[in-house]
Amino acid sequence: GTEILHQPVKFIVETTSGIANISKPDKINIKKDATGIKIISWKSNTNNIEQTGIRTIESDGYINYKITIKAVKDVNLKDVRLEIPLKNELAQYMKGMGLAGTEVPKKQKAKWRGPHDSFWIGNTDGGLWCEFRDDGYHGPLLNLYKPDPPKSWDNKGKGGFMIKKNGKTTTAIAYSGSRKLKQGESITFEWAFLITPVKKINYQSQFVDRYYHNGGKPKPKEKDLKTGIKIVNLHHANDYNPHINYPFIAVNEMKGFVDEMHQKGLKVKIYYTVRELTNYTTELWALRSLGDEILGGGKGGGFTWLQEHLIDDYHPQWYQYFPDKSPDASIVNAPGDSRWYNYYIESLAWLIKNIGIDGLYLDDVSYDRRILKRMRKVFDREKPDCIIDLHSNTGFSKGPATQYTDFFPYIDKVWFGESFRYNKMSSANWLVEVSGIPFGLMGDMLHEGGNRWLGMLYGMTVRLPWVSNKILANPVPVWELWDDFKIWDAEMIGFWEDDVPVKTNKQDVKITVYKKQGETLISIGNFSKKSQKVKLTIDWESLGLDKNKVQLSAPEIKDYQSAAQFKYDDLIEVKGKQGWLIIIKDKK
Known part of the structure; x- marks a missing residue:
């Protein structure tokens, strides 16, 4: 397996007097132990704070935590945060925390603006996804559904995310900021992990x-x-x-x-x-009688049929005209x-x-x-x-x-x-x-x-x-070309792998290898806008080929490339945002 973490994950409660010394878990109770799932609960405490937790682990790599902190007496919290220390060599890529998919930056800060309730950090060997939750909607954050951020983590805008890199560790931090808890008050922090990859690629x-x-x-x-x-x-x-x-x-x-x-x-x-659901739904009026349990509310409008029959308190969505029957008009x-x-x-x-x-x-x-x-x-x-x-x-x-x-x-x-x-x-x-x-x-x-x-x-x-x-x-x-080469029999080794056996001398020009016994297909792609001339670095032993006995052929592919022949030490011109598919195999 691949070790993802450099150190254990930490849930930290910090008061104005310093980091709370929470006791080790006590009163551990196995709430469920069944095929594919295990749920345990526990209690911990300090002089000022009582902490209870529930952890759920499932067989697909999904882990959920709910930790509630309760003030035994009035307490000033400086911060409650989650720290996830990942290994630097694994923390290559990320998404979330206000960022599209990218290489992990040296530092990053983000707030709960936009649809940011989760992030992922890792590479193709291993990674960790983390989602911050509360008792509300937990589906995807679509344009149709825009729930408020989790109140415990957001803390009226005081909470947010951070990335810190130092030494051998990349630490992802979700913090909630300062707040006061009066005696007897409690607040719950919920989050979920998913370990990736979730399966072997087919x-x-x-x-x-x-x-x-x-x-x-x-x-x-x-x-x-x-x-x-x-x-x-x-x-x-x-x-x-x-x-x-x-x-x-x-x-x-x-x-x-x-x-x-x-x-x-x-x-x-x-x-x-x-x-969404079509107006052709047989059960429409039964569903309408259930209020807003199933059919969502809204300002109405849309297709005439909806306005005449539903009148108001609905949200029109998809509309499809049919020449031979009444249109399909849906509501959210x-x-x-x-x-x-x-x-x-x-x-x-x-x-x-x-x-x-x-x-x-x-x-x-x-x-x-x-x-x-x-x-x-x-x-x-x-x-x-x-x-x-x-x-x-x-x-x-x-x-x-x-x-x-x-x-x-x-x-x-x-x-x-x-x-x-x-x-x-x-x-x-x-x-x-x-x-x-x-x-x-x-x-x-x-x-x-x-x-x-x-x-x-x-x-x-x-x-x-x-x-x-x-x-x-x-x-x-x-x-x-896939059929001619029988690409499904090849081993795919992407440019993101450390051991990819063919590379170029230009950072923006990548190569993915499809390796078979006796022949290899290489895909070259230029991510820059400018044409670049590249030289190939080839691990011949890894490919199982003799550089003195091979030919490099680019077959003609409509709307892709003209036929061409290369030598292994040629400079190959790769146009901006384009590439080559080249087969390396023994000469006939």
Whole structure:
């Protein structure tokens, strides 16, 4: 295993007299000890403060702490803070604390502005995600749901985050600032950890299980089938899944679509979440009678049907015009827990049994990891090879890789690309925010097709067919190279690894290696705007090749590169924001 911490995590209570000398845990009680979960509670104290705690550890690497401090007599608190000392060699990258995915800075300070309730620090070998919580909403911080910061940690704006680097340690600190507690007053501090990566990367699936995703026309043509697609995402707003988050109207049409795809050897995943709900929902009036438990409130407006029937106290959301039937008009569901989740979970089993779906395509959902666990449990029981991929728009979720980290143990792939500006992103930002790799997942590109050259450094292409801002992105030429090279049999060694066997002499030009017995594919990507001439440094022993007996060939790839031949010691010109795919193998 990989040791993440340089020292133990510390929860520190500091009064105006100094750091409180909290006693060792006493009255330890095992509250639950079951498969996959263990919960313990304890008590500690000082002369002025009584401390009680509950810790939950789960099998997926999730750890939750709730610590309550109670004033035995009036006490002036200077600060209550959490200190997480990580090893410098592991603390390479981070996200959160007011930062997009980046290399860990020497120092960083942030407050609770914006959707900042969590952060992650680590690398591809190990890392730690930390979320600060209270008794409110714990789902992703979407534009639709903007809860106040946790009161205990925020402390009326006095709290915040810090990063400190010194010696062998990078310390992440969440502090709450000064406050007074009167005798008998108490306050609870809650946070959660997730140890990463959450699973081993399934590289073969990334290169073999290719996606077809065409919202309004979801049925692939014969020419599409020949590209090697294996999975079809059935979006809403089409003939087979017309109504958002309610796949129970066009049941016959959906089943016919799924059956047809299965006959062609394809899996089908459907768009189905609970963030908003269509006006076609059969149970709409029953749900309306429950007040704001399930349907969220708001100023009303939107499509005429909503105004005429719901009148007021609703929040209009998705609208879809249909030429042959009444439009699909949705309203936003209430955040937080509701009995509709039980309906949703049970309906997944129904959809598998009666329609034959092979999983879900999730698009910026509002439930939390507890629901993901229940969903995965249903899938594993009813159809163990079901797939979940998670899509998000960074303009909507404000940093999806941070917001959804605790979902990662239960999903199979990420698609965090919408609104990303790939050509403005650093290599670290790509790795942390888009690729999924530090967490044990992989992903695909999205917005305007991404960047086909830089994407290959992370094993990513767009999906077929994908149009964004009227730009049609075509992954097929790169997929054809994957097939010719049989990339799924290769060992992927990213530029972020210390032992990557091929490097360049320029900081902005990275190389990822796909190594096989007797031949190697290298992906070169230039993150700078300027063309650069680079020299390769090659560990021939690691590749198992003799430099005097090899050839370096760049095959012709449409819209990617012209055919070219190189010598291992050539200077290779790499255009700004572009790259090369070069095969190194023995000469014929």
